[in-house]
Amino acid sequence: MAEAHDISKHIKLYIGVFIALAVFTVITVLASTIEAGIATHVVVALVIACIKGGLVAAIFMHLKWEKTAVLWLVFGICAILFVVLMAIPSLTVNDLPPQAHMGTWG
């Protein structure tokens, strides 16, 4: 674990991350007001959210300083399963049998 004098260096970093997060929040709001297709908006918003999330995880949650393979193993498993979980919508909406119809009536 980091020593006391490292910590004081960290504090500057924390302030830097805070400013970055605030700036990204402003950017993501601004980006959403620009005229563009929904796909572009989704990509931009998610990329910015991922960067922000990455900063929080790396700096605030100290992942940058963790020296542990075990944790990455857990993250790896979790990430794979998360991807599987996020595949559910496409499983439900895509690959219906031919001539299947959404809706009971009509």
Added chain:
Amino acid sequence: MNVRMRVIVGLVLALAVLVCFDSSAFGQAEGVDTSGMTIDGNYGYGLPPDISVHGPGIDQLIHILHWFMVLLFVGWGIFMVRCLIKYRQRAGHKAVHGSVKAKPAKFLEVGVVVFETVLLLGFSIPIWGSIKNDLPEPTDNPLRLRVLAEQFAWNFHYPGEDGKFGKTAPKFIDAAMNPAGIDPGDPNGEDDIVSGAMHIPVNRPIICDISSKDVIHSFSLPVLRIKQDAIPGMRIPTWFQATKTGTYQVACAQLCGNNHYKMLAPLVIQSAEDFAAWQVEKSAPAEDFDEDEFED
């Protein structure tokens, strides 16, 4: 003593599994009487009678699978029983610490893999594709009808003479007169037939568009080897072709409420002429829908 009993029990089990198919001989005779209806077919302990074109494929797959299961189980069983007898603890007998090289086990595992691959690619996927994917072309002259499930009845909606379904909407539903919610203002719907019994012609492809008004049901025709969930908000086609006339049963296979068990309808497979006659009789303007005796 334990060992001997084990052998006997094992043998009885294996025998029991062996007679598991083609065992309709144990069953009851033709013409079972249920709910005041005479149902055709010979029902017994094995698979029910099969009167569909694609059914033999499914039955064959089930048979092959069970022979494979019996073979594997008996093989395992013989090995196990032999081990239990030969390597039981007794004076002068000691276990061997070292690990045996189990080549047969590897063969077995590879064999299982190969066999499963064959079943999957050679049987299951083609059969599934032909039932769920390759719907009959219009040139095959299929009869298309809608199956609309509700708690606890089946509604069979036929397009009638013109081959076109009338528009449907929930607001037109009238439990007695218009259970399928056909728009009275739609000319396509004028000759539509809605019946509580499923009448279909023999030897002609049937496409059913299956849906539900309320909860999830499952449209099951055991004698035709057909099953498809009826899901509200979706209309899913499935098709089949019957090879024999007679009166059978439509079943619900998915728990749908208190009277789930009573959610059955007659399945009447008729010759083309009889079916045409039935259609004419039903589309006569007098009563669009007669209350079916199976409905609650």
Added chain:
Amino acid sequence: MSSETLPYTVKPHPVTAMYSGKFGTWLFLASEVMLFGALFSSYVLLRVGAPAEGPGHWLSHHETHLSWKIGGFNTLVLIISSVTMVMAWASLKMGSLQKARLYLIITAVLAVLFVIIKLSLEYIPHIKDGLVPSHSNFFALYYTMTGLHALHIIGGVVVIAYFIGPGAKLYHKDPEYYTNRIECTGLYWHFVDLVWIFLFPVLYLL
């Protein structure tokens, strides 16, 4: 069994390089990822699968009446609370319980502020306008996701309050153990912040 005699409650394990509490917290967060993942997955499914128009269609921005200003301000509140949380831990590392407590208090106050803003400027006016969960799938998801998130915040406030108050006694007995507990609380707190970082664009901007 008192936890003092269990190994690795304070010192990191040589293989995992974490003390037990931290490993446990990370595992718990992994399950939280799956929890919120399932909700995001449902969001995508319901949005993509919704009819284009008519009953059950997905609400457009004009129909949701959600203000990005309030959402954005709340985002800032949470980010600041994350900074103060990590500062609390850093202060403990530098040996000052006094400062750490101050930072924890700020964190808790910001968290309460977040909830108050959410309630008074969003939930209550919305419900008065008839934008209740049963209004549409958008609002159903909005209330479920933000509601679950708010419950996580409230849970966090309880834990933080415990460590400001009675829990702080541990510091005098075993400062390192206390610091570790604040670190674990911090991990959880940052995760809650992280979830909001995704919730904000998904619900307010897209």
Added chain:
Amino acid sequence: MGEDHHTPGFWRRYVFSIDHKVIGVQYMVTGLTFLMFGFCLIMLMRWQLAYPGEAVPVIGKIFGENNMPGGIMLPEFYNSLGAMHGTIMVFLGVVPILVGGFGNYVLPLQVGAPDMAFPKLNMMSYWVYATGGITMLVGFFVKGGAANSGWTSYPPLSNLATTGQTVWLIGMVFLITSSLLGSVNFIVTVAHLRSDGLSMFRLPFFVWAQLVTSFLLLLAFPPLEAAGVLQLMDRLAGTSFFMPSGLVVSGVPQTVAGGGSPLLWQHLFWFLAHPEVYVLILPALGIVAEIIANNTRKPPWGYRTMVYATIFLGFMSFIVWAHHMFMTGMGTKLSAFFATTTMIISIPSVVILTALLISLYQASIRFTVPMLFALAFLPMFAIGGLTGLPLGLPASDIALHDTYYVIGHFHYVVAPGTIFAIFAGVYYWYPKVTGRMMNATLGKLHFWFSFVFINIVFMPMFWVGLAGVSRRLYDQTVYAHGKAVQDLTITSSWGAWLLGLAQIFFIINFFISIRRGKKVSNNPWDATTLEWAAPSPPPHGNFATVPVVYRGPYEYSVPGQDKDFLPQHIAAEA
């Protein structure tokens, strides 16, 4: 439990204890009670199945006019019993016994730990579980009875169901939370609290099984928790997550917003519930492997293979779930994908089973009571596994989906499979917990009667299923194909009642042996793993001296040794 407020420490020692052994016993006793209760529910249902519409003799009247007027079961009560049987058996019986009971008691001992990594969390998970269990039972007393939409609770049926369903959902949220807390605890315990020298590949197979199980619980349960919250919202706040547009219930168009998807629930549910199947079976395999190694007096064949197979099973179990949904209108591509993953997942199961069978080869087999149950587990699990094949192939599934064949299949896996493993484990570890043996004669009677009757219960179901009889039918005789196999259903019912009677041997044995059982040493089975190095029963903190591990878990019949077993913690002598 007494009202013993005067003795200080009673509550801390026996009720709100943080000792993993007390918690393990609490889980075990609560779990076994629920198991028996769940079994009673099905014994009651089996009367209606065997003799539809006839009044239940003797006890029929006590269930009240709302459930059984004149002793005749109503369909709604039948559905409640069915749903609660499934829920209680899986979530309140088997999982708490396997993971909470055996896992809590045995796992820390087997890794040589003084306790679980988070003892207070451990206590909390038990009490959250108990709360969940009580909540589930409360369902029977609310208006409309307990949940009656099946243990799978498919919406929209469950959305429209009576209040019992809400209670069920709240109960599930408790149970899921309890499992999550427990699994975090298990993983950290295995990772951090192993004795010196106990490397991962020296862990007993049971510990590996528990570890993989914990990961399954940790990562598969949260989606169901989310789904449960969504269904609660549907039921309480009137949302329509699972309600599509255009629903018409009993002829009345519904006024909900609509736009939801009934299949979303099924995906989220089976995302948990398929891994859940492996949660039910992996610890059972672990128990069986322990007992087979101990009673064959030789190392089990292919220990590493089994470990890898288990890890692979765990992974694969997350990507097979949609084989429960072949009939929901799935295209060819998806069904082919899930059929393929299902075939793939059968391979490691075959590998584990084969490894356990080969372990019998060149062994010296002791037919102790736990060994009898463990041996019976093998063919029973084989039948359960093999009959999964026709269900995993979409084509044959068309005929067999939602029939009694499915019931037969998964009951062979969990009843004569997992529950036999539970009995094996109880007989095996009983002397560790109490310091006394259970009676062997009663145990053998219990085994043979159970073995015969349980097959009479479940074997006929395959024929009933092949005949095409749907599951969850209140009365199958309304169907021609159901009437033809009614005599098999009657056979099943008698099997179930006799199986119930056979459990009396166990119950008597279980309670009498606490006081009257033969006193035995710390290691009555001549076993090698670390739990036998502790005193019986182990004191607070478990081991007098912290054990150091010198070798793998199953060094039996090592050549050149006096005894036929070499415990893990004994330093080798030349």
